[in-house]
Amino acid sequence: MRYSQILLPTLKENPAEAEVVSHRLMLRAGFMRKLTSGIYTYLPFGLAAIRKVERIVREEMNRAGAQELALPMVQPADLWIETGRYEKYGPELLRFKDRHNRESCLGPTHEEVITDLVRREIHSYRDLPVNLYQIQTKFRDEIRPRFGLMRGREFLMKDAYSFDVSDEMAEVSYRKMYEAYKRIFTRCGLEFRAVEADSGTIGGSFSHEFMVLAKTGEDTIVVCKNCDYAANMEKAAVRPPSAPAAVDMLEMTKVETPGKRKVEAVCEFLNIEPADLVKTLVYIADGLPVAVLVRGDRDVQEVKLKNLLGVADVALADDKQVFDTTGVPTGYLGPRGITIKIVADLEVAVMRNFVVGANEKNFHLKNVNMDRDFTVEAVADLRQITPDDPCPSCNGRLELTEGIEVGHVFKLGTKYSEAMQAVFQDSDGLEKPFVMGCYGIGITRVVAAAIEQNHDQNGIVFPVPLAPFQAIILNLDLKDAAISRAAEDLYQSLQDLGVETLLDDRDERPGSKFKDADLLGIPFRIMIGKRFSKDGVVEVRRRRDGFTEEVSIDHLPGILQARIAAEISG
């Protein structure tokens, strides 16, 4: 491609709308332009990067035995009503009526449509297993789209669905996808981790998320420095604490703590540590209040709470809600004597002689012990794991890092097939529901994540497998006939070798060309200018580390081709 002909509008300045680095660089590098909130037009350069990801995904999906198809984007409400998700999915599902007044929606995901297809077309165990996938634009009416392609409303996704005769076979399908995903992200040249994840509203028995490691990630993940344990913070199980300390239970006493509401204030006043105190937090769970007990220096992990209670939604109550449901002002709340449901973190059960609120303004209780002084409805792992906790799997040291979720694999089971009566006949002639799995990759998000992970002050630093062009040739003096001829010849021979090349043949000064080449992040920059006129050599500069070498123009195509091949297979 010739730079003089491609629509590649780069920006010198940072667009005001972009906050995170990938968003900023994608706008500056002429990747895309915003049409409206969360919806972008992909320009040629950006689309080329997207196609690179798509291609890798396709190859690996096909290799893993999945078949590509294309499902409709507009879907009838009927299907969603069958699974009950028409109500449950919420406002993220964009609903509308067609001209005949039929309820319809834009597909945010395709479990219903694929299950409908399979129940119509597959009736025998002989035709199983099957794994079908598509790469398609999804629409989710996100509450708050942000960070450009990281959380858009319209985005490209690869979604695959597997159908199996049994749980065991479904696990095999799941495993295959898990392996395929590892290959995909490795081939993309990304640093990532597969982590245990919460399966969320989609349901199912277990799931893994694939996280690209980057500081700007929206999720926090926990990885073990010792073994291969890795989990989403929401899911990371805290090791059950050892048996209670062999300390005698002391007599409970009420103490005055005037105006001391915050944990730190109470601790300072009573001369204790936050670890000696149990805080009582009121959550509103699907409309009902629940008191949650955790050690004073711990945080409640809301997803764990949600799962324990089996509710769709939990939110910390505000001061008014706390008072309305317990009759106690915040800061003095405790488990002894309140009437709402109480649940406690595992740690609370082994603590001895701790401090809690007295359910009376300006008073706390000392030397409180669970079961002796109050009872709870459930004891469970409810707190956020910390880097000081041991690895749940091997007891080793943990580390927290930020990650961007680019893929998610789920074992769904029969949730959808049962709801939609999608059944096949097994070898005994019995009707059974398909055992399903589903597997997503956010294609456009992969591109954004790749940039989050690979950039510097000057712009994008594309991993070779994802770069829209592998090389850029800078013609540094258009008026010099020899230089221009050499640039053209080189452009031709690189293309003949299959090297994807952009020829900067614009009538611009060298400085501008250098800046743009850096911004675009093309892995290899070939400069033809003064050094060529003088010594007949061209310079090759590697974007990643700035390593530059002079090469005779005749040798360049072969050398470059080998370099690129090495980076792509490695």
Place this chain on the structure above:
RNA sequence: CGGGGCGUAGCGCAGCCUGGUUAGCGCGCCUGCCUUGGGAGCAGGAGGUCGUAGGUUCGAAUCCUACCGCCCCGACCA
């Protein structure tokens, strides 16, 4: 939806508080000269319903009201 911010040329911004000629600046764009190894210089030029609608006023980018849009934080999130 709650909180905060912003809407003035393609992009980034000033002007608004304290209303008053022809609405500015930098970048980009066009023409010419000149220059050519890290976003040059000079000269000339094009480009604006000041988000929209209404109001106040002799007069509104500027003051008031409503609406629309966008961004950030939160809730939310295969």
